[in-house]
Amino acid sequence: MSQKHPVIAVTGSSGAGTSTVKTSFEHIFQRERLNVAVVEGDSFHRYDRESMKQAVEESEKGGGRPISHFGPEANEFEKLEELFRSYGQSGSGEIRLYLHNEQEAQPYNQKPGTFTPWKSIQPGTDLLFYEGLHGGVKSDTADVSQYVDLLVGVVPIVNLEWIQKIYRDTAARGYSAEAVTHTILRRMHDYVHYITPQFSRTHVNFQRVPTVDTSNPFIARDIPTLDESMVVIRFRDHRGADFPYLLNMISGSFMSRPNTIVVPGGKMGMAIELILTPLILDLVAKSKK
Template sequence: MSRQHPIIAVTGSSGAGLSTIRHALKFIFKRLNIRPAIVHGDGFQRYTERQFAGLLEEARGSGRKISRFGPDFNHFTELESFFRTYGECGSGVYRQYAHTAEHGMKLGVQPGEFTPWSALQPGSDLLFYEGQHGGLVANTWTRRKVDSRHFPPEVDRRVGRQGIDVAQHVDLLIGVTPAINLEWIQKIHRDCKKGTCSPAESVETILRRMDDYIHYIVPQFGLTDINIQRIPLVDTSDPFIARDVPLPDESLCVIHFRARERHDFPDLLKRIPDAYMSRPTTMVVPSRSLRLALGVICGPILTRFMQSKASGPD
């Protein structure tokens, strides 16, 4: 953590609703006149879209399950190094991933590919990271999935302890984790809307990445400073036949705070309409009020960051 170069990370699975939180925080940055360096976690993936497609086809042929969540498909060491370096000097080495043809034209690369690794431009007030591994701690044994294609499929090929701790460098870690059925509904509908795959293929992706989801995504939510879980108020018991995504008026957001002493809950409740505390560290707000709630909750935290930054070096 760094007084001069604070880091905010929003973490969660793809399809969980990270972009909603990103847009809300960007509005807060603008209101507080904060200049963020915005970095997306996709740039720290290991393979291009074409390379991953080839590895996925090979894995299906051997009956193995792979995903973009695990260590074989991400530069975890480089991500931690980037966070550490930014905290030290306000810069660091990263790259960007082109999601679309239009985005690729801006970056000068083909869609589904990466820009070269380069230094982040200095001069930002803080780093804002949005991705799947902003709170990653991987100190357990991991299984090599891609490289084990040279060994019999039944071999559990252990590669040692990762020793990765991205979370230690983050000053404000926000987790986004809808109720699991809602998360699946959002992913299926998002994929179909983008035209990237059929509903059946989206479901196959959910099943294929489940092991890595449990081991590399879920543990991060035990480390978050603020965790946001959207709970639907309509029937989502069978997410694979849902015709639409529940609207904000059809859901609530459960917001959990790790450190009670950092927040003035009576004041927050006065400023967020219809909010209430379900537990001493858990607030419930209507989903339609989430953007307002984030401004009320995160605004004072960001202001303290900027005041600490202005007071001088650590």
């Protein structure tokens, strides 16, 4: 980790809601006028869209264990580790973009589902912000987490995570419910071995727990709203949190353990900003000394 060039990562699996947390971070960066190098986790996939389809088909031949976007076979963990290490030392590193759709691809005159060329981060940024699947991942060949100064986990209970993924992929991406269910099953080995262990390494976890029945996520008609949820926030080091202040500021919150505060789901964005703003500003202040 670096005192000079901070690295902040938000990590969570597909459908976990990391994009919602990313919005809260953007509010903090804008309000505090921070110049941030933003990195999307998808840009460190190993294959473009068409090549990934072929790689999955090849891996499933003969009953073999399929590869997935959760695991090392389909990702450049070593390059992500090198980016975090390099940025922490010099404030720069190699990044690229994954172009998800026509709108993103058009300015680059490329097809959706492809990558832009690698390029160096421009000097002068205050910090690096990563949002994606693997901000705290470890594998046999890489340890990304060792170079992260602030690691934040976004971890809805697994049934809610699956509901969000099924709803998003069927409504927004046109997949059938059966196809999305197959993807969930195909990814399960990598989910257990590479996604969930990250949440034991995070500095802060935000886990959304619905207060409505989600016992069968595969027949759910809609996603429970924030107001139909509570958010369990766990700190790795409770000494870094001002719990009396948070309890006073967030109506309806309570402590469930010495390192855990529970807040109403509708207060999630507010809680993120109250908790993370001082942590981010502390990192930036130390980097400028």
